[in-house]
Amino acid sequence: MTDHAVHKEPLSPLVRMLIEIGPLAVFFIANNRFDIFTATAAFMVAIAISLAASWILARHIATMPLVTGAFVLVFGTLTLVLNDELFIKLKPTLVNGLFAAILFGGLFFGKSLLKIVFDGTFRLTQEGWRLLTWRWAFFFVFLAVLNEIVWRNFSTDFWVSFKLFGNVPITMAFAIAQVGLLQRYALPDPKTEAEKEAEADRQIDTL
Secondary structure, three states, X not given: OOOOOOOOOOOOHHHHHHHHHHHHHHHHXXXXXXXXXXXXXXXXXXXXXXXXXXXXXXXXXXXXXXHHHHHHHHHHHHHXXXXXXXXXXXXXXXXXXXXXXXXXXXXXXXXXXXXXXXXXXXXXXXXXXXXXXHHHHHHHHHHHHHHHHHHHHOOHHHHHHHHHHHHHXXXXXXXHHOXXXXXXXXXXXXXXXXXXXXXXXXXXXXX
């Protein structure tokens, strides 16, 4: 690796959770103390900080947080400029719908684009990626529909609370439910160069 190459360091699970859930917590607290418009502004700042923190700590920003962050900034700006909370409420529907459309579109063309979404976190067989992509595509549709049901039928305060205390646990539960599939279709970890050299040295020693 050259001096100019960017080195990716994986974030610890705790740090990743703080970066991803932190902005939602800020959104919830600001809405409780002030209103949805102040909360939206705080949410936008928190998202920008979380993306910057991800880059500083890992020299990398994953695809999903990057796309979500872009939507938050665009629809948050529309919410504040037009003084209409509809835009920030529509954001989850559009983001999840976009992810679902991308995954379904990839499957239609025989591609499991979930590899890009998970950004190399898992190593699976082609069949494993295909099945996992189908599951996540339908789950994103479920999240989009669920957001529509909640914001259209409940108060703004309830919707904000549901984003943190409803969507997050539901997503975590769904992700945990995929562990069996991940284990069943996992590829063996490739040997590192150091392990290959050590194995070669052992073979030479036995000659």
